[in-house]
Amino acid sequence: MxxxxxxxxxxxxxxxxxxxxxxxxxxxxxxxxxxxxxxxxxxxxxxxxxxxxxxxxxxxxxxxxxxxxxxxxxxxxxxxxxxxxxxxxxxxxxxxxSSRAVAQHTFSLILHFTNDVARLNESVRQKQWAKSPDFCYSFSPLTELSGKTLGLIGFGSIAKEVAKIAHAFGMRVIAHRRSEKPATGFEFVEILPLETAFRESDVVSLHCPLTEETKGIINAERLGWMKPTSYLINTGRGPLIVDQDLADALNQGVIAGAGLDVLSVEPPSLDNPLPEAKNCVITPHVAWLAxxxxxxxxxxxxxxxxxxxxxxxxxxxx
The missing domain is CATH 3.40.50.720 (NAD(P)-binding Rossmann-like Domain)
Incomplete structure (x- = not known):
């Protein structure tokens, strides 16, 4: 054989x-x-x-x-x-x-925005702490996840692992999926219409399969539903996002930031607008790589x- x-x-x-x-x-x-x-x-x-x-x-x-x-x-x-x-x-x-590994990476992207660890670490390496007049500092307010709302688009095995972590952080967890019934053991997750999930979330995380219906699900209209203080996370499939629409939304302050592990074309083309977009953090499709x-x-x-x-x-x- x-x-x-x-x-x-x-x-x-x-x-x-x-x-x-x-x-x-x-x-x-x-x-x-x-x-x-x-x-x-x-x-x-x-x-x-x-x-x-x-x-x-x-x-x-x-x-x-x-x-x-x-x-x-x-x-x-x-x-x-x-x-x-x-x-x-x-x-x-x-x-x-890789459900648990991808869920872990999803939260590494979320925590990048809430705790600013990489930038703070780099500032210490650049001696900014040594020169500081105070015993502590930050570049922007750090954020506590407890009480914030996480919106899951799709509710398969990875989204369920993400929901568990979010629940442990004290977050409100909402989701949009085809079935309106809560999954057994996940009664703490509210199943809501798509637009409502976008509008109420502080973090929107994509976990739906790539189909003809979900391709480009993140476009200018839906980004406009999100809060200007909210973040978009994608550890699912790159083509769920219209690249230029997301880049425009980030550069214009429609949303606060995006954490992406996947792009529409991989490796990305040199003219992909997202690596240069404001407050867009990208990892090279490694969420599954544990x-x-x-x-x-x-x-x-x-x-x-x-x-x-x-x-x-x-x-x-x-």
Whole structure:
């Protein structure tokens, strides 16, 4: 059984053991491949694994040996699932492996704005504290989260972990999702209409899937619903946001700031307006990158393959 992973570096830059996949069959991993190299690298694969390498219908037509495609991520839009289905190739993904890690990163972005740790630390390194006439100082008022309102757009596994943390901080937690019923164990979360959630939140955090309906859900109109003192956090999907609309809102003071871990195109184009926007903090899609989360992802990828080989496939998305 020949297993090929097209882009393994981000999953395992060297700190994990490939044993869970090596134990299943003849395993070959590439750090990354260019689009025009995919067919050559994958032509002998029975099992093909990908994270961000796109598998189009045209590419799949040139890979007649492939019997199974595993996406080493939750999102699977990089695979033409319909083309795979027509060839009876199951496509699987891995979900909920990084919920706690992404929730943790969500709050690291929120706390950046409330506690200003990086800027204060840099000022101390620049000897500003040593020269201060007072025993303490800040550049802007620091903010207590207790009593503030967190609005979650989407209420899946990651949003639930974020809600738990927010509740522990003493925040009011509201959410917008398709179902109006509160989830069991989350009765403290108020389910509200979309516009109400935007208008009442001090922090809006995006956790909805990327669909035709949610693409560009953050646009000029909805940013206008937010308080001028509020913050937008996105650890979900970059295309949920219209980049220029958010940049304009930040530069014009429509909202106070934005913390982003994802952008509409990754790596970003040089003309993306957000890295230069006022009070916009961006991390390079690392919310999922915790060692423990990646180890979990690797094992769950192997478990998906084993289930397929045993004739009981799991996590099939097509």
């Amino acid at each position: 020949k297993i090929v992973l097209l882009d393994g570096y981000t999953l395992n830059p060297g700190d994990l053991n490939w044993a869970p996949l090596q134990e299943i069959g003849d395993f070959t991993v590439y750090d990354r491949v260019k689009p025009d190299e995919i067919v050559e690298k994958a032509k002998e694969a029975d099992i093909l694994l990908t994270n961000k390498s796109k598998l189009t219908a045209e590419i799949l037509e040139q890979l007649p040996k492939v019997k199974y495609i595993g996406v080493t991520a939750t999102g699977y839009n990089i695979v033409d699932t319909e083309a795979a289905r027509k060839r009876n190739i199951p496509v699987t993904n891995v979900s909920e492996y 060692f423990e989360a990646r180890r979990r992802l690797l094992q769950m990828t192997a478990d998906n393959i084993k289930a397929f080989l045993n004739g009981t496939p799991i996590n099939v998305v097509n």
